[in-house]
Every structure is written in C-alpha cells, then in structure tokens.
Amino acid sequence: MKILKDILYKVHIEAVTGDTNLAIRKLVFDSREVQANDVFIAIKGYEFDGHSYIGAAIKAGAVAIICDMIPDKIVNGVTYIQVDNGSSALAIMASNFYGNPSENLKLIGVTGTNGKTTVATLLYQLFKKAGYKVGLLSTVRILVDDVEYKATHTTPDSLTINSYLEKMNHEGVEYCFMEVSSHGIHQKRTAGLRFRGGIFTNLSHDHLDYHDTFAEYRDVKKKFFDELPKDAFCLVNIDDKNGLIMMQNTQAKKYTYALKTYADYRAQILENSLSGLLLKINDNEVWTRLIGSFNAYNLLSIYATAELLGLEQMEILQLMSELENVSGRFEYFITKNNITTIVDYAHTPDALKNVLETINDIRTGNEQLITVVGCGGNRDATKRPKMGNIASTLSTKVIFTSDNPRREDPIAIIEAIEKGVEPQNYKKTLSITDRKQAIKTACQMAGENDIILIAGKGHETYQEINGKRTDFDDYKIAKEILDNLHE
Numbered sequence: 405m406k407i408l409k410d411i412l413y414k415v416h417i418e419a420v421t422g423d424t425n426l427a428i429r430k431l432v433f434d435s436r437e438v439q440a441n442d443v444f445i446a447i448k449g450y451e452f453d454g455h456s457y458i459g460a461a462i463k464a465g466a467v468a469i470i471c472d473m474i475p476d477k478i479v480n481g482v483t484y485i486q487v488d489n490g491s492s493a494l495a496i497m498a499s500n501f502y503g504n505p506s507e508n509l510k511l512i513g514v515t516g517t518n519g520k521t522t523v524a525t526l527l528y529q530l531f532k533k534a535g536y537k538v539g540l541l542s543t544v545r546i547l548v549d550d551v552e553y554k555a556t557h558t559t560p561d562s563l564t565i566n567s568y569l570e571k572m573n574h575e576g577v578e579y580c581f582m583e584v585s586s587h588g589i590h591q592k593r594t595a596g597l598r599f600r601g602g603i604f605t606n607l608s609h610d611h612l613d614y615h616d617t618f619a620e621y622r623d624v625k626k627k628f629f630d631e632l633p634k635d636a637f638c639l640v641n642i643d644d645k646n647g648l649i650m651m652q653n654t655q656a657k658k659y660t661y662a663l664k665t666y667a668d669y670r671a672q673i674l675e676n677s678l679s680g681l682l683l684k685i686n687d688n689e690v691w692t693r694l695i696g697s698f699n700a701y702n703l704l705s706i707y708a709t710a711e712l713l714g715l716e717q718m719e720i721l722q723l724m725s726e727l728e729n730v731s732g733r734f735e736y737f738i739t740k741n742n743i744t745t746i747v748d749y750a751h752t753p754d755a756l757k758n759v760l761e762t763i764n765d766i767r768t769g770n771e772q773l774i775t776v777v778g779c780g781g782n783r784d785a786t787k788r789p790k791m792g793n794i795a796s797t798l799s800t801k802v803i804f805t806s807d808n809p810r811r812e813d814p815i816a817i818i819e820a821i822e823k824g825v826e827p828q829n830y831k832k833t834l835s836i837t838d839r840k841q842a843i844k845t846a847c848q849m850a851g852e853n854d855i856i857l858i859a860g861k862g863h864e865t866y867q868e869i870n871g872k873r874t875d876f877d878d879y880k881i882a883k884e885i886l887d888n889l890h891e
C-alpha cells in the first residue's frame with residue numbers, strides 16, 4: 405500500500421478537506437474501475453465530466469477524490485483535494501505512484517505528424533541490436549524489452565505510461581523510445597515525465613477536428629520541446645519549416661537534421677528503389693532495406709539520436725543496414741506475375757502524397773498504379789477532399805472506400821473524398837464502400853507489373869463500422885485474393 409501524502413508530492417494543490425495520511429490501493433480516473441481504498445481523479449473530458457461520477461466512485465470504495473472544485477456536499481471519511489488541473493495532477497501522481505520510473509531510464513520522445521511509429525520502432529530495433537535492454541511505446545505495440553503488450557493509443561494515458569515504465573525499470577531497460585502525439589501533449593498524458601531527448605519529424609495537416617487551427621496544433625507540439633529540461637537534447641528536422649519554431653523556446657541542447665539544407669546531421673539519397681535506400685550520411689554510405697525518400701528523414705533522425713546517445717558512428721551505420729521494415733509501413737509483397745502490393749498507414753494528406761510520389765519515383769515503365777484509400781470517421785473531415793485530390797492526381801486508378809467509419813455514415817465520408825477529385829481525373833476513380841470488395845476489385849484490375857497501394861490502415865487488424873470492430877487486415881486480405889487469382 406502507498407500513502408496518499410507521498411503520491412501528492414509536487415502536485416499543485418489548492419485546497420484539502422480530510423486526511424492525506426491514507427493508505428491507498430490504486431489511482432483510478434474511471435469511476436467504473438474504482439475498488440475499495442482507491443483514489444478517484446475526476447477529469448473533465450470531451451464527452452463526460454468525471455466530476456459527475458464522484459458519488460459513484462465513493463460508492464465503489466474511493467477513499468480520496470482529486471477534483472477541480474470540492475463539492476458542496478462532502479461525504480464523511482472521504483478526503484477531497486482540489487487541484488488546478490486534474491490531468492496534470494493525474495500525471496504527476498501516476499509518476500509518484502510508480503516510483504518515478506522515467507528517472508531510471510533514458511526516455512526519448514518522438515513527435516510530429518508522420519513518422520513517429522517508424523522512428524520510435526527503428527530506434528528500438530537499433531538499440532536492441534546494439535545489445536541493450538529497450539522499451540517501446542508506440543501506436544502498433546508496447547514492448548518491455550522482449551515482452552509485447554497491446555497498444556490502444558499512440559500515447560496512452562499517464563497511468564498506463566508510468567505502469568509500463570515501471571515494468572521497464574523492473575526488467576533493467578536502459579532506453580525507452582515513445583511516441584508523443586498532440587492529443588497526448590494536450591491532455592497532459594506525458595506531463596511529469598523526465599525526457600532525455602525529443603525528436604521532431606515533421607508537421608502537416610492532421611487532427612484539425614481536435615485542434616481548432618493549424619497554429620494551435622503546431623503550438624501543442626512545440627509545448628513538448630518547451631518543457632524539455634536543460635540536460636536533454638532536442639533534435640529537429642530543419643527541412644520542415646516548423647522545425648525552427650519547435651526549437652524556439654526550448655532549454656534543451658539543440659541539434660538539427662536535414663536533406664536539403666545545412667544542418668548538424670545531413671544525408672543525401674544516392675539510390676532509391678524497391679529494394680531499399682542507399683544513403684550518404686556525414687560522408688559514409690549506408691544501405692538500408694527501408695524504402696522511400698521520407699524514410700531517409702526517419703533514418704537520419706535515428707542516426708543522429710543514436711550518436712547523441714553515445715553510440716559509435718561505424719556501429720550505428722552497421723546496425724542501420726540490418727533494420728527491418730515497420731509493420732504496415734510500406735509493407736509489400738510481389739506475386740508470381742509481378743504485381744506489387746503495398747500496404748501503408750498513410751492516413752494524412754502529406755503521408756499519402758509521400759507514399760504515392762515514392763512509388764511513382766521507383767516505377768519503371770507504364771505499369772498502372774492502383775490506389776485503394778478511404779478516411780476515418782469521427783476524425784478530421786477537412787483532410788478528406790485533400791486526400792481524394794492527391795490519390796486521384798498521383799495514381800493511374802483509384803478506388804475510394806471505407807477506412808474506419810466509426811460512427812459516421814461511410815457513404816458520406818466517401819462523397820467528401822470524391823469532392824477533391826479534379827474533373828480531368830473523374831474517369832480514374834470509382835467508389836466501393838465495402839473495403840474488402842474494393843481491395844478485391846483492385847486485385848482484379850491489376851495486370852502483370854502493376855502496383856497496388858492499399859493506404860490508411862497499415863498494421864491495423866480490425867475495421868470499426870458503426871462503433872463495432874471486426875477483424876480486418878489489408879495485407880492478409882490482399883495476399884489471399886491475389887494468391888487465389890494467380891495460382
């Protein structure tokens with residue numbers, strides 16, 4: 405059992421009613437999970453207000469309540485603590501509860517619109533290959549050295565983060581690489597963590613449903629760097645015009661990387677083909693299995709991070725040549741009659757453009773490039789016509805379909821995507837709401853040497869329609885259909 409008073413260390417407390425010298429079992433922010441001797445943290449959410457569930461939490465056994473305002477009616481024997489921000493308080497308490505685990509390993513955060521999973525996962529792989537015990541918190545999976553756990557968010561809530569970091573401490577993990585999403589920063593899921601480094605990949609259109617404007621989205625990302633401590637490093641992609649902004653107010657040591665401009669870490673693409681990328685990084689050549697110029701940025705940031713964390717240049721280059729593709733990121737297979745099918749998680753306009761441009765760069769002749777793509781429901785709707793425009797401009801044929809419609813009407817989402825298609829491209833497009841049917845049609849349309857891109861869902865193994873999830877795996881489905889068609 406832990407003592408509430410200790411867990412409150414560093415929390416900005418505004419008022420207290422009751423005893424803080426209490427033995428507590430757990431910290432909980434969902435009243436439905438409260439058990440005897442728990443502390444319930446009431447948080448104002450996007451759908452509900454946790455303060456409405458204080459009564460339910462006490463009924464379920466909560467002995468202390470953390471809230472924005474102590475209620476008028478208080479229950480005898482229950483401790484109430486008023487804080488200025490419930491999410492920040494939760495994050496600091498979570499860290500205290502689990503023994504401040506981020507202090508006991510080197511935690512590196514990766515933020516940006518695209519590339520977070522790729523960079524964090526490749527860093528995990530590289531440090532594992534270098535012989536260290538490593539942790540990973542990513543969209544695709546959570547890894548405590550070799551043990552895998554299911555990921556539910558890109559950046560989970562602060563209790564979950566700290567509980568995994570504690571596990572990592574227990575296993576003797578030295579380095580942990582984690583994705584830091586804009587939702588994560590904004591909802592203070594990463595508050596109170598001690599980062600030794602922060603990486604900025606890039607910034608483009610996304611999540612404009614959640615953040616009111618692009619400037620607000622950018623400033624939330626910037627906040628992550630503003631809060632890095634002096635002894636941390638801040639590594640930014642300076643080819644992105646927002647790179648400089650990220651560094652503006654940080655106290656951390658600043659480093660830059662770029663392909664196009666002067667920077668501390670520079671790379672040049674020597675070769676870019678379906679078999680990999682040949683890069684020149686600071687005068688040394690390195691061949692990697694990763695594909696696409698956007699991956700040159702990811703690889704360069706990995707090189708720089710490994711060097712900033714003390715690995716030797718030659719060792720880093722050697723290990724980079726052994727890195728494997730990240731699941732659902734430009735994953736591909738080639739059939740006997742040479743149809744290449746690529747599954748990629750491009751779910752933003754910029755990512756889709758990069759992937760299509762990469763494929764067009766490595767296409768050799770007059771093969772068709774058939775794209776299957778949709779947009780998620782209950783997410784930023786302004787990206788829909790943009791993605792429709794990009795897909796139809798950069799492909800030979802496009803099938804618009806459903807991504808995860810969630811609670812929206814799939815047909816309405818597709819109509820919004822179609823609005824971005826320019827008249828000269830109308831004839832290239834068709835729309836099939838059922839994603840499996842859309843993939844099947846693309847496979848039937850493809851002939852020898854053609855390329856199929858299935859974008860948006862990457863590693864996901866489900867599809868969410870009407871709030872219900874069913875098994876769905878782009879890669880498996882396409883493989884099965886093509887194997888049957890071309891036995």
Ligand SMILES: CC(=O)N[C@H]1[C@@H](OP(=O)(O)OP(=O)(O)OC[C@H]2O[C@@H](n3ccc(=O)[nH]c3=O)[C@H](O)[C@@H]2O)O[C@H](CO)[C@@H](O)[C@@H]1O[C@H](C)C(=O)N[C@@H](C)C(=O)N[C@H](CCC(=O)O)C(=O)O
Pocket residue numbers: 433434435436446447448449450451452453454455457556557558559560561585586587588591
């Ligand atoms: C919009 C959003 O980000 N929501 C997150 C937020 O939930 P919320 O604010 O909506 O919570 P709520 O349902 O309104 O409830 C408010 C509070 O009341 C409590 N409650 C509620 C009901 C009840 O009966 N009792 C009770 O105590 C809830 O536990 C909560 O503490 O806080 C929850 C706990 O941390 C998150 O799980 C939840 O993520 C939802 C599921 C989600 O889909 N988030 C996505 C958008 C997200 O975070 N994505 C980013 C990645 C984006 C990217 O970069 O691509 C991510 O990091 O994963």
Ligand SMILES: Nc1ncnc2c1ncn2[C@@H]1O[C@H](COP(=O)(O)OP(=O)(O)OP(=O)(O)O)[C@@H](O)[C@H]1O
Pocket residue numbers: 516517518519520521522523543558583585605606698699701702732733734748749750751754755756758759862
């Ligand atoms: N450095 C990059 N620049 C632009 N696009 C990229 C970059 N890296 C990856 N992508 C594209 O973005 C897609 C998503 O990549 P990744 O999963 O690494 O990003 P993410 O930032 O983790 O996304 P999410 O916000 O969903 O967690 C990839 O499938 C690829 O198409």
Ligand SMILES: N[C@H](CCC[C@H](N)C(=O)O)C(=O)O
Pocket residue numbers: 558751779780781783807808860861864
């Ligand atoms: N992290 C992103 C993933 C989007 C993936 C796409 N397949 C979708 O479901 O919209 C989000 O939650 O917005």
Ligand SMILES: [Mg+2]
Pocket residue numbers: 520521522542543544558583
């Ligand atoms: Mg990710």
